[in-house]
Every structure is written in structure tokens, then in C-alpha cells.
Amino acid sequence: MNKIEKAFGNIKADDALKEATFEKVAAQMRTRPEKSKVVKQRKNARRFAAVAAVLVVALVFAGGGYHVYAKPVSYITMNVNPSVELGINRWDKVVECTGLNDDGSELLNRVDVKGLNYKNAMEELIGDEQIQSCINKGDEFAFSVTSEDDSMVNEVESICSGHGMKYHCNREGNGTGEHHGQNSEINSNGGNGQNGGHGHRHGR
Amino acid sequence: MRSEEDVKKAIYTYSDSIKRICILYLKSPQDTEDIMQNVFLKYAMHDKPFETEEHRKAWLMKVAVNACRDLLKSFYRKKIALTDVIPEMAADEDSQDGYVLEAVLSLPAKYKEVIYLKYFEGYDGGEIAQITGRKLNSVYKLLDRGRDMLAQRLGGDDLE
Numbered sequence: 001m002n003k004i005e006k007a008f009g010n011i012k013a014d015d016a017l018k019e020a021t022f023e024k025v026a027a028q029m030r031t032r033p034e035k036s037k038v039v040k041q042r043k044n045a046r047r048f049a050a051v052a053a054v055l056v057v058a059l060v061f062a063g064g065g066y067h068v069y070a071k072p073v074s075y076i077t078m079n080v081n082p083s084v085e086l087g088i089n090r091w092d093k094v095v096e097c098t099g100l101n102d103d104g105s106e107l108l109n110r111v112d113v114k115g116l117n118y119k120n121a122m123e124e125l126i127g128d129e130q131i132q133s134c135i136n137k138g139d140e141f142a143f144s145v146t147s148e149d150d151s152m153v154n155e156v157e158s159i160c161s162g163h164g165m166k167y168h169c170n171r172e173g174n175g176t177g178e179h180h181g182q183n184s185e186i187n188s189n190g191g192n193g194q195n196g197g198h199g200h201r202h203g204r
Numbered sequence: 205m206r207s208e209e210d211v212k213k214a215i216y217t218y219s220d221s222i223k224r225i226c227i228l229y230l231k232s233p234q235d236t237e238d239i240m241q242n243v244f245l246k247y248a249m250h251d252k253p254f255e256t257e258e259h260r261k262a263w264l265m266k267v268a269v270n271a272c273r274d275l276l277k278s279f280y281r282k283k284i285a286l287t288d289v290i291p292e293m294a295a296d297e298d299s300q301d302g303y304v305l306e307a308v309l310s311l312p313a314k315y316k317e318v319i320y321l322k323y324f325e326g327y328d329g330g331e332i333a334q335i336t337g338r339k340l341n342s343v344y345k346l347l348d349r350g351r352d353m354l355a356q357r358l359g360g361d362d363l364e
Binding site: 002003004005006007008009010011012013017018020021022024025026028029032 | 205208211212215216219220222223224227237240241244245248249300301302304305308319320323324358
């Protein structure tokens with residue numbers, strides 16, 4: 001042992017000092033607000049999401065401007081008596097909503113679905129009183145899905161069956177062609193669908 | 205924030221080392237207590253895990269060194285008799301230890317830090333550089349000069 005080790009070796013913290021230190025530190029720890037890891041992670045996640053969202057919007061604008069966002073590439077038509085058509089953009093958001101008859105227009109006035117993800121939009125519309133009473137009466141819903149997205153028609157069907165609706169769902173090829181106009185064609189077979197035109201599926 | 209268990213364990217394991225750092229800078233007993241609380245509270249609030257016990261100890265020492273330096277900077281401290289701060293010394297008047305202690309403590313801060321860390325704690329140059337926040341070369345130079353100065357004060361005895 002060198003001299004310094006010997007000289008300093010006698011210096012120790014006695015038990016009283018250790019206890020006192022712990023008591024004081026613990027007291028201060030208890031009064032501090034606990035910024036738990038989870039809170040921090042959530043805060044960071046929110047911040048990240050906000051930044052990411054801004055970047056996405058910026059990219060969209062950079063990538064072709066507002067009209068890329070606002071351009072519908074898919075359509076979902078619901079016919080039960082209120083008849084509505086939703087135009088959906090490439091990010092699955094409703095960018096157009098059209099009433100195909102008076103009841104349809106009124107429905108869209110009551111329930112604003114623009115900007116929503118199409119699944120949420122459907123939920124919102126289905127939640128409307130008038131639609132609910134159609135479901136309860138057992139009316140049959142006719143849906144038409146025009147989209148390149150293969151999963152969209154499945155999503156629509158699962159929403160329908162989830163609400164106990166009587167429905168059938170038609171898929172029309174892809175969305176680049178013309179879409180339904182004002183004369184509400186129920187169950188239109190007009191599309192030159194890639195899956196052989198008809199493709200009826202019946203629910204319930 | 206670390207658990208109270210964790211903090212308690214750290215206090216019981218490392219208080220001796222932290223107290224010695226405080227004495228190195230010759231704090232009054234009151235200051236020693238304050239600095240110890242300061243150091244362990246910082247430990248409590250430090251969430252990053254330590255890879256080894258050595259890592260934990262070195263971190264604590266670094267915080268203690270900085271806390272002591274800060275206190276030194278803040279205002280002039282009165283000189284206090286060693287026996288006030290280290291009661292064990294009063295009992296053992298014949299021993300050489302008192303002289304060695306006084307000699308080390310009388311060195312300027314930058315020398316006594318490195319001398320203490322090397323000869324008491326046994327850290328190597330790289331570890332001392334981390335704890336004191338200095339460059340490796342500076343540490344070696346300080347050790348050399350520190351040893352010379354100590355040798356002069358202790359009358360040419362060598363340290364072993």
C-alpha cells in the first residue's frame with residue numbers, strides 16, 4: 001500500500017452520514033414530479049408524428065400540388081335509398097362526396113365525411129339515424145366499389161357485415177374510368193371490369 | 205428517476221469515496237454533507253443505465269469532482285483545521301499519515317486531483333482524463349509535476 005492509500009484510507013463516511021444523506025436525497029426525490037419514461041415516449045412519439053405529418057404534406061405539395069391530394073382514384077357508392085357516392089384519394093381519404101338523390105344530398109349535409117378515411121366515413125354514414133332505420137327495416141344495401149385497390153371491397157364488406165346489414169357489393173374494375181353520374185344506377189354492371197364484370201357478393 | 209433502493213445502495217457503497225473527494229478539496233463537514241446530497245440526487249435523476257460498477261463509480265466521482273470545483277469557484281473558503289474534518293486523525297498523532305495528507309491537500313487543485321485519483325483510487329491515465337475532464341497528455345504532465353511537488357513537501361521520500 002502506498003503512503004497516499006494509507007493516509008486517505010482512514011477517511012470514511014460513517015453510518016450516520018450515510019443514513020442522513022439517504023434520508024435527505026429520498027425526501028427530495030419524493031417531491032420531484034415523476035416524468036416517467038412512458039410520458040416522455042408519448043411526447044416524443046407525438047412530436048415525431050407531427051413532424052412526419054408536416055413532411056408528408058410538404059412532399060405531397062412538392063410532388064404535384066394540391067390536386068394530387070384532391071384527386072379521387074377510387075369510388076364507393078352506397079344505395080339504399082339515400083344514395084351517395086364517395087370519391088377517395090390515393091391515401092384512402094374522402095375528397096369528394098356527392099348525393100345521387102335528394103335523400104343522399106341531405107344525408108351528406110347531416111354527416112360531413114370529407115377528409116375522413118373512407119372506413120371512418122362509412123361508419124359515420126351508417127351511424128346516421130336514417131341509415132340505421134333502413135338497417136332495422138331490413139332494407140338491402142347495394143354498394144359499388146371502383147378501385148385499383150383490391151382490399152377496398154373487402155373492407156367495405158366487413159364494415160357492412162359488422163353492422164348486420166343486408167347488402168351486396170359490386171366491384172367495378174379500376175377507378176380511372178368514368179364514374180356514376182346523377183342517374184343513380186343501382187347495381188351498375190357498366191364497368192368493363194377486370195374481374196369479369198359481375199362479381200356480385202351477397203351478404204347475410 | 206432511479207428507485208430509492210438503487211440510490212440507497214449507491215450511497216452505502218460509494219459514500220466513502222465521495223467523502224474523500226470532498227476532503228481533497230477541504231470542505232467543512234457541512235459542505236461535505238451538501239455535496240454528497242447533491243451528488244446522489246444527481247445520481248437519482250440520471251436515468252441512463254451503467255454498464256459496470258466501475259462505470260457507476262467513475263460517473264459518481266466525476267460528478268463529485270465537478271461539484272467540488274463549482275463550490276470552490278463560488279466563494280472564498282476559510283482554512284479549517286484538518287482534525288475538524290477528519291476526527292480519526294486527532295486520535296493518531298504520531299503517524300506519518302497526517303503529514304502525507306497535509307502535503308497532498310496543500311497541492312494546487314489540479315495536481316491533487318490527479319495524484320489522489322492515481323495513487324489512492326488506482327485509476328489509469330485514461331480514466332483520470334474522463335473523471336477530471338482533461339486531455340490525456342495534460343493528465344500525465346500534471347502527474348509528473350504533482351509528484352515532484354509532493355516529493356519536495358515530503359522531504360524527498362518516495363511514495364511507495
